[in-house]
Amino acid sequence: MSEKKFVPAWTNTPPLPGSYRSIVKEGRQDQIDVPSNKYFWQLQKDLKLEDDFFKNKQDGNQPLGPVPPSRIDADVLRQLADIAGEENIQVDDYHRVQYSYGKLAEEMVSLKRGVLHEVTGAAVHPRDKFDVQRIVTLCNEKKVPIYVYGGGSSVNKGFLPQKEGITLVLNTHMNKVLEVNELNHTCRVQAGCMGPQLEEALNNAPEQFHTVHRFTNGHFPQSFELSSVGGWVLTVGSGQASTYYGEPANLVLSMEMVTPHGIINTSDYPSTATGPRVMDMLKGSEGVFGVLVELTVKVFRYMPENRKHFGYIFPDFDRAVSAGREVCQGQFGLPAIFRISDSFETDNAFQMYPQSPVVEWALENILGYKPGKRCVCLGTVEGESDFTKLVQKKIAHIARKHGGFPTGGGPAKSWEKDRYTSFLISEAISDYDVIMDTVETPVKWDNIHTIHDSVMAYAHSVPGTTCFGHMSHFYPYGSNLYFIFGVKGNVQDYVNYRTGLVDAMVKAGGSPSHHHGVGRLMHPWIERFLGKEEMDVLRALKRHFDPNNIMNPGYQLGLDVPEDLKR
DSSP states (O other), rough: OOOOOOOOOOOOOOTTBBBBBHHHSOOOTTTOOOOOOOHHHHHHHHOOOOOGGGSOOSSSSSBBOOOOOOOOOHHHHHHHHHHHHHGGGGGGGHHHTTOOOOHHHHHHHHHHOOOOOOOOOOOOOOSSSHHHHHHHHHHHHHOEEEEEESSSOOOOOOOSSSSOOEEEETTSSSEEEEETTTTTTEEETTTTOOOHHHHHHTTTHHHHHHOOOOOOOOOTTTTTTOOBBBHHTTTOOOOOTTHHHHOOHHEEEEEEEETEEEEEEEEOOOOOOOOOOOHHHTOOOTHHHHHHHHEEEOEOOOOGGOOOEEEEEESSSSHHHHHHHHHHHHHSSSSEEEEEHHHHHOOOOOOHHOOHHHHHHHHIIIIITTTTTTTEEEEEOOOHHHHHHHEEEEEHHHHTTOEEEEOOOOOHHHHHHHTTTGGGGHHHHHTTEEEEEEEEEEEEETTTTHHHHHHHHHTTTTEEEEEEEOOOOBTEEEEEEEEEEEEOOOHHHHHHHHHHHHHHHHHTTSSSSSOOTTTTHHHEEEEEEEEOHHHHHHHHHHHOOOOOOOOOOOOOGGGOOOGGGGO
């Protein structure tokens, strides 16, 4: 009888009320996921972790410790209560901490160990855009900093209150779908509306808005259940089906933003030749110009019955990338979900989900798909039925041309099942000083291999780490590289490794972010990537919209970073 293999004592119960863990918990409090045994054993092998490494557990279920008292002036708090209602002002320790942190691994792991950083002075839940207008006017007059919390899924320290002020929480009340216009194929929505709320309203538009057809927004990031519509646009996010539907910055038609200087309410016409578009300057602004309160976005017919799933194995990353480029430049239509795993991620998947010995032998010895080289591709096609059939057929032809072996739609369907929850296992893993996280960068077809090789050369040079990657957002002129990495050690070890990965990306010609925004996390690299002239334009806009610097101050977008902190 074989010896039973070790498995840690994972925390598989909801967080204790009032604990640090209840604050860092992603998803619902009762939504628990722990690594499968195969996943854990593979991670243990990759990081060379002995069983004794898992003796000490820090799960964050201890009660919230001492929190520095709020320094918000009592008169300001009284006026905020007069505006939004006393029941919508929270100054207790728990809620102040809750609304000061996002979901960056660095923040969550530190909190689970009882380490606090900046904490907001008060959480304010405005009821509507008129509350927001009055709050911004008050805070501008009193010079009180404002931070904005949409869904709370930020992974770049996007609303960490470096200068104590107030945090506006938009998803409590400002979360409604206001209108679905079937003639225009548009939807008007409040900025605090969460992904599932928007999609449920659009899917059920005939019942809720008396339309003939059902609709979808087409934006499905991994954080879909945890993020807000306003956050998607202000961070220039991108979703898993963006190759077909587009990114939120391209899906938005108009924006209403409350700034200290005044209210910006842009037109929702599909196109106007009226000079530079101010709305384009607001996209990606991450709260530094004002508070986004309302948007008009594009919608699409919802036709899930026509969805096609596909999958292929390619002999190597070079041929997989070539096939992906040809698909995106083919001008016959684009897939919705499209993912190409590099050889490292592919090997990881094969080790966690092993094939039968016969299949594995055939893949290696007859078909020539060798471990350490082969790459998996999977995806879906959406739209009208004739369109999906055509695109699926064209993808199959291109895949065969580049040595792709069809695996059928099974892998894509399996991936879809947990695409919004797979990250939950990181919570359990981080109880034991193993930290998993991601970084990502856009690439062009002519530099993808340079960037990938440079990042992987650094990644695999550091002991006690693991790193693998994939492409998941495609354009005719390029794609992205998304790196998933794991670190054995403390938070500083993780920060050092993450910094090295981003350095390698940028030095090889990439950007510090593809679709997670910049926040405070990427501030050392932003001016190096954009250049001084572009940064000066952003600073000029900041001075115009927010002359007293009350909107999300503190290194956000790299606007006020000291020279000694730039890379």
